[in-house]
Amino acid sequence: MATVNFYLDKADKEGKSPILMTYLSSGQKFRHSVKLKIFPNQWLAKKQRLKVKFKEDEYVNGHLDGLERIITEAQKESLLTYNSINFEFVKQKFSDK
Numbered sequence: 001m002a003t004v005n006f007y008l009d010k011a012d013k014e015g016k017s018p019i020l021m022t023y024l025s026s027g028q029k030f031r032h033s034v035k036l037k038i039f040p041n042q043w044l045a046k047k048q049r050l051k052v053k054f055k056e057d058e059y060v061n062g063h064l065d066g067l068e069r070i071i072t073e074a075q076k077e078s079l080l081t082y083n084s085i086n087f088e089f090v091k092q093k094f095s096d097k
Contacts, residue, residue, distance in 0.1 A: 005048060017040050019037070019064070021064075025090065070097050074094055078093075
């Protein structure tokens with residue numbers, strides 16, 4: 001089964017951590033930098049989203065939802081095309097977005 005996970009990398013000098021995404025399918029994985037940094041105390045690890053305190057937090061969570069949606073749609077298209085989840089197909093579709 002394929003999974004998409006979001007997590008924080010090590011904090012920089014300002015104390016902010018970059019958000020990273022990992023896609024794992026059939027033992028293969030790719031990582032993607034979301035290119036957004038947050039303070040670790042804003043992060044809900046179990047939900048893999050930000051605590052919503054400000055409008056910007058909703059934007060970040062919406063962006064993460066959008067990335068997850070791209071993966072889900074690519075997996076559906078892969079199932080229709082190949083009758084299975086093709087890792088390279090999903091990775092390419094994600095990279096094209």
